[in-house]
Amino acid sequence: xxxxxxxxxxxxxxxxxxxxxxxxxxxxxxxxxxxxxxxxxxxxxxxxxxxxxxxxxxxxxxxxxxxxxxxxxxxxxxxxxxxxxxxxxxxxxxxxxxxxxxxxxxxxxxxxxxxxxxxxxxxxxxxxxxxxxxxxxxxxxxxxxxxxxxxxxxxxxxxxxxxxxxxxxxxxxxxxxxxxxxxxxxxxxxxxxxxxxxxxxxxxxxxxxxx
Amino acid sequence: xxxxxxxxxxxxxxxxxxxxxxxxxxxxxxxxxxxxxxxxxxxxxxxxxxxxxxxxxxxxxxxxxxxxxxxxxxx
Numbered sequence: 001x002x003x004x005x006x007x008x009x010x011x012x013x014x015x016x017x018x019x020x021x022x023x024x025x026x027x028x029x030x031x032x033x034x035x036x037x038x039x040x041x042x043x044x045x046x047x048x049x050x051x052x053x054x055x056x057x058x059x060x061x062x063x064x065x066x067x068x069x070x071x072x073x074x075x076x077x078x079x080x081x082x083x084x085x086x087x088x089x090x091x092x093x094x095x096x097x098x099x100x101x102x103x104x105x106x107x108x109x110x111x112x113x114x115x116x117x118x119x120x121x122x123x124x125x126x127x128x129x130x131x132x133x134x135x136x137x138x139x140x141x142x143x144x145x146x147x148x149x150x151x152x153x154x155x156x157x158x159x160x161x162x163x164x165x166x167x168x169x170x171x172x173x174x175x176x177x178x179x180x181x182x183x184x185x186x187x188x189x190x191x192x193x194x195x196x197x198x199x200x201x202x203x204x205x206x207x208x209x210x211x
Numbered sequence: 212x213x214x215x216x217x218x219x220x221x222x223x224x225x226x227x228x229x230x231x232x233x234x235x236x237x238x239x240x241x242x243x244x245x246x247x248x249x250x251x252x253x254x255x256x257x258x259x260x261x262x263x264x265x266x267x268x269x270x271x272x273x274x275x276x277x278x279x280x281x282x283x284x285x286x
Contacts, residue, residue: 022271136271137226159227159241162272163234166225169272173286208237 004037006063012040013088014068018187025194026136027066029165030143032198034155036064042191055088063105064150065092066143069121070112070134086121108146110139137162168201222259224251224267233258252278 003009010031014024031038039058041051059065067089071082089109096105110130130146132139141158148155156164175197176186221236231251233242242258245251248267255265256278265278277284 022273026272137228160239162227163223163225163241166223166234166266166268166272167236169268170221170223170266170274173274 003039003061006061008035009037009039009062010064010066011058011062011092012038012066013085013092014040014066015071015082015085016042017071020068020071022136023068023070023132023134023139025169026140026165027068027143028191028195029168029198030140030161031066032195032202033161033164034144034147034152036147036152038195040191043195044192045190055091059088059092059095059102063102065089065105065107066146067092067107067109068111068132069109069129070132106146106150108143110142136165140165164205168198171201172197220263222255222263222265224248224255224265225272226268226270235263252276256281 012027012031014020014027016024028038028040039062041054041058044054067085069085069089089107092105092107095102096107108130109124109127110132112134113131114129130142132142140161144155144158144161155161181189222242223234223236225232225234226248227241227244230244230246231248232244233251233255235242243251243254245254252265252267255267259265259278261281266274267276267278269275274286276286
């Protein structure tokens with residue numbers, strides 16, 4: 001299946017760990033509820049494909065980029081800074097800066113809190129960065145507002161997206177239980193499978209709300 | 212995909228801008244906003260009067276508890 005058109009596609013650059021999962025769930029839902037397609041490194045697994053090639057494809061095939069720089073800081077002694085997210089942000093900004101083809105890219109940089117990222121990434125100190133405070137509702141609102149400020153007039157109000165996400169989570173859990181999913185299945189659920197749940201829920205939701 | 216219960220027979224207790232809201236599924240407006248989750252559940256029980264299912268969500272949107280016929284099931 002061909003990828004969705006770049007003008008409707010959003011490159012998601014974020015941490016992939018258990019602590020971030022609640023935020024990733026709402027982030028993916030919010031993007032789809034706003035009528036766009038999230039593109040994320042975990043959307044496909046091909047062990048023969050170098051990771052950098054996959055990232056370049058994602059950047060090439062998207063006109064929107066959301067870069068969450070929360071959790072880049074080492075939390076424990078002897079733990080390293082996590083540099084994948086800043087690296088991928090750099091690739092995306094590089095494409096926008098140095099290529100006429102990608103000049104119209106829209107980029108949202110978001111972090112957990114002010115200053116949390118600035119010690120390790122002071123080059124961004126004068127950039128307009130949004131903050132979600134590790135709160136799912138705040139993340140959904142910030143992302144939704146960015147889409148609206150960037151010219152998408154059809155995005156639903158933030159309160160509707162948040163209410164819908166909660167209703168979706170309820171139906172998602174019921175559906176998973178009915179289909180025999182266990183907690184371990186959920187934790188290890190591939191991103192495309194979760195995205196499929198969201199698409200089906202929103203299609204059903206939209207069909208019930210036709211005028 | 213959606214559970215068999217009629218949409219308007221579900222009340223959701225969800226976090227909303229630092230407070231807690233009671234929303235009826237399918238309705239565009241919030242029924243009520245209160246300061247705490249406990250107060251929201253109490254108010255939802257009053258609105259439901261045993262006839263609607265109440266779904267209590269955590270701050271991340273996941274389901275913490277379902278209350279049907281006055282009986283709570285924790286998740």
